[in-house]
Amino acid sequence: MSGTSLDGIDAVLAEIGPTGQPRLLHTHYLPYPDSLRAQLLALHAPQADEIHLAACAANKLARLYAEAVRALLDEIAPDSVRAIGCHGQTLRHRPADGYTLQIGNAALLAELTGIAVVADFRSRDIAAGGQGAPLVPAFHAQALQHPAIHRVIANIGGIANITDLPVDGTVHGWDTGPGNMLLDAWIKRHSGANYDRDGAWAASGSVHPGLLQALANHPYLKLSPPKSAGREQFNLDGLDATLSALNQTIAPVDVQATLLEFTAMSLCDAVRQECGSAQELYVCGGGAHNSALMQRINALLPNLRVTTTAALGIDPDWVEALAFAWLARQTLHHAPGNLPSVTGARGERILGAIYPA
């Protein structure tokens, strides 16, 4: 899994039992080199010769994915692995235009590893009229649903998404707004750091009410699910435009504090408005490590027990990667991977393309 934070590759070796229950065997995190991160970020905007540049970046990604796979395979023979589920790196996500694009040369990854690869999980759902995202809710339902407790799972990566798991067994899920994306971008600009460790910088500032209000007016937040978001909706250019329109001097540290509050607020508003009787919220994704963010989520949802998926036995860092291992297994079993109640697709679909070993 390489997600919208553009931080690197989360790789897991997983065994998935006959009922679909996952068991995490090994994990490996491979950060992107700074140069690749910068190239991928640049490819999110139009530029000259971008088809060539994207194809070259896809090859680089395949080589890094292969390196991550090799690191997992120290103690297991490659031929005992059925498949690699490879999400790829999202460069564009435009369901309204009928497409989404995740790059990462799956053919090259199959060639380099000698293992079958399942890739391009989102396109079929979009072809069927869906958002193509989020896809993890089906896995959350499989692995984390409780028959008597109304749970919500929040994945806080670059973008934040939630999965609502009421006790009647229905599942809803959508992207609530920014996760770490704006926080990462703002601290990068001001100190060069890739992220605000534990939210310490944000915690040392004060929320600016005018900026918070302006951010809360983002049209994405007013849309009803099904909905999904990406860097198209939440990015530094948009933040700069909001700041210029306010025309006030706001200290960078207070902007960071306000971005953290905006991230927590957009997520918690979605939980309060759409997940009525929810009792428990389990957070996963890198945002689970941001203690200042976790504190604000706790404070904004006083009626829920807020913790991380570690309390359910799944380390929050690996839920998403496990989900794509599970989705790859669904594909190999000719079983659907999408939930039409989440993505809005016309029906269940078998997702992904298979590149045989």
Ligand SMILES: Nc1ncnc2c1ncn2[C@@H]1O[C@H](COP(=O)(O)OP(=O)(O)OP(=O)(O)O)[C@@H](O)[C@H]1O
């Ligand atoms: N100790 C920490 N303190 C604050 N933030 C953290 C910490 N550790 C990780 N993060 C944040 O988590 C991000 C990575 O999260 P994650 O791996 O879930 O993202 P992702 O794979 O891009 O997810 P998605 O696909 O859901 O967007 C980092 O960019 C950083 O912002």
Ligand SMILES: CC(=O)N[C@H]1[C@@H]2OC[C@@H](O2)[C@@H](O)[C@@H]1O[C@H](C)C(=O)O
């Ligand atoms: C297009 C795309 O890559 N979307 C990601 C992104 O990151 C979080 C959120 O936005 C979610 O919609 C999705 O990823 C997760 C893994 C998903 O599909 O469930």
